[in-house]
Amino acid sequence: MNQNSPNTKGKSRSMIDIIAALTVTSLLIALYYLIPKLANDGESTITVAHTHDAPIKSSIKFGFNTENYVLEAYEMAKNQFVGEILFKNGISYTKIAALENEATDIFNVRKIRAGKNYHIVRKDSCGPACALIYEPDPLHYVVYDLRDSVEVKINEREFVTCIETASGRVESSLWGAMTAQNLDFGLVDLMEDALASSVDFYRTQYGDEFKLIYERKYVDDKPVSLGRLLGAYYKNEYGEYYSILYENDKYEGYYDGEGRPTQKAFLRSPVRFSRISSRFNRRRFHPIKKRRIPHLGTDYAAPYGTPIRAVADGVITKATYTRNNGKYVKMKHDRTYETQYLHMQKFAAGIRPGIKVSQGQTIGFVGSTGLATGPHVCFRFWKNKKQINHLRENFPPADPMDEAELPAFYKQRNMIRSFLDMIDPLEPELLAKNQL
Template sequence: MIDMESANAFLQKNKNPLLLILGLFLLVAFFSFNDVDSNHDFDLGQKSQIGSFKLIKPNQKWGFAIDTFEVKKSTIQNNEFFGEVLQKNNVAYPVIEGIISNTKEFFDVNHWRVGKNYWFLKKPSSKTSDYLVYEPSVYKYYLFDLKNGTGTVNERPIKKELKTASGVISSSLWKTMTDAGLSFDVAGKMENALQWSIDFHHAQKGDQFKLYYEEESINGQVVGVGDLHAASYKTGENEFQTVYYDDEEHPGYYDLEGRPMNKGFLKSPVKYSRISSRFNRRRFHPVLKRVRPHLGTDYAAPRGTPIYAVGDGVVLEARRRGGNGNYVKIRHNETYQTQYLHMQKFAKGISSGVHVKQGQVIGYVGSTGLATGPHVCFRFWKNGKQVNHLRLEFPPPKPLPAAEMADFNVVRDKFVAKLNEVDYPELIEGSTEAQDEIKNVEATDNEAVMANP
């Protein structure tokens, strides 16, 4: 028989954590995108005035005065091949063959992709279509001449504009980002830049961030995100800042002192300690008096010695349980977690969900749980399995050479100044709905860079 009362009690007890977890996965930001528009049609006609005469320029698209054509738009279906589509539209076989051989240098018929759009263009006076346009992306289109059996590839000039964005995590970042069309890309770049410092799967409500990045547009329409130049992320007491520095030899994200964001891990969680017991799958346990694998490394140190987080990450657990005593478990990224056992006590502010920095004190050496004397049993998890961290090879963090620092500082100061032009938005309690909307903030920079001029 099911005990309804305890089932209810269980639900009650677990309702809040459940909501909390849900909440953590649903982040919100408001972003400062300008002119984010879902309409990705380009080269539309523009009206301009000269004196009192209205001059109407024809609608230009794909290099044509498009209004002089009959235009038929289609989307590539499954198992619909290039040649077939042409055949169905009454293009003679020799012409199809001509197109394929004349364009093979830049057009591979296998890159005719399901879901992409194509257009047949026909002059009213023509019996069959005159042109086929294929647009695999907003960045380029192919134009095939169906009368002459030729074709061209046309790259659209991308305008890159530097923008700043700021946000606060409130309830549903992902939704907001997807709605904004672009912001999801920005989020991905932010995650990439800060992944060694911030665990974005455990982002906290109220976390704030600022970004300085390139926005890509084509003929005034935002189409994508270019490089993320700088980012800062504030969570709890900690602020993480990074700038991208590229001198060709040392490209990457660095902190403001020129240290790589990918810091690897500290060699040990306590200073001035000695290893009192190594990782050993067949160790005789001194307290239990039997063979029991020791899946950690013990560092003996005086009671009260500070224990450091070996890497940036988020605290998964800070609790007391059984033989582990007081312990802290930290998730560093998708791959690595670390755990620190037998603590005398936790450092101030260390609790589940808190972000910690590499080298931050998380607790103090003790002998709580199954321990013969004061030590920290350090456990290292790789892909969910406990491993001997002393045997792991990590890519050594390469600091910028001293000779680079002057150049780095110039770049850093410029980027940080840009970030400082915007403030972190404040989380307004109880009004998450309002913050789900995209907030337009003025662009802070107009150093437009033209790519593919």
């Protein structure tokens, strides 16, 4: 995360810095008002930057008024069950059974995992539980309500989407440059997808520069997830490249300054925000079989249950299980290319042979079924029935934008570009979100 607090940096700010920061603030505000699409998060609100004032704390927590209820926070222990927790908190087995039954199709108590947060809600400190709140991820909470008849509900937490910037210069590797600044690795994925047809990220070099503008979701002032990458800039020895997100009913993709697609017909990776744990290697030493076996795929490590996406439009040819591959999906994209996704925890609903899928669609979830040491996707790319290293393949660019669309696109481009141009890659902290 790019959140250098102004207090922790001992550098003094010149007047010029302050003016630059103020200019960027007004640009961000302009961006916010002029591009309503940036604010399409439904019920949530968008702020362009966090203020330094403490937010007014509401007395409603998970839908319970803290003036009338007591909430206690816990962490789910290993081999701990909801039934057992509730029984210890004064709930009868009959009611627990009714709750578990009610929960089956909404949020099954079996899906509750160790290490996650839960809360017990009581009317008073020593009374029985009147609800259990479970947090499966930072953006959602499940209410197991026991007040009258049992009720189970999944709720989305209120979040705020901030627009943030990141930038830097490559010293040894792009990963190194991101790590040095504590930036989210997910940004590398987003940038690589957005600039895939103009920049070869396989060969980044010392001195390359990048600048990014993107969204991040916050719950209770804590960052919980990345949103969309709105614009990217990359400079290397060959030139300067821009990539602008353009989205409406007809379009959803990244384009250069002239409205030409900067993405490829194939996404680079089947899992967002993942890291490559093992590359395509014809001479790899196999960690489980303890001998040299070629690795004809690229492994992307990600937590269990992370969505796996189709890297291009295609038709599913296989969705099945084998001992080595575990649960896997194979799909055909055109006459030349096929892709395959191994070790899935489970398939996405409706995924079966003969079904058409579109680029980016979730086809399954990360697991470790078959021959796998931990949760990852072994991603295999087939060209004319032979397995290839997709990171070295030169794919055709995505479809071009309609000429009639250009005037509208230019408006968006100018906005994002003027903002990107304000960022100094060597002074990233100047524009860090907290300092605006």
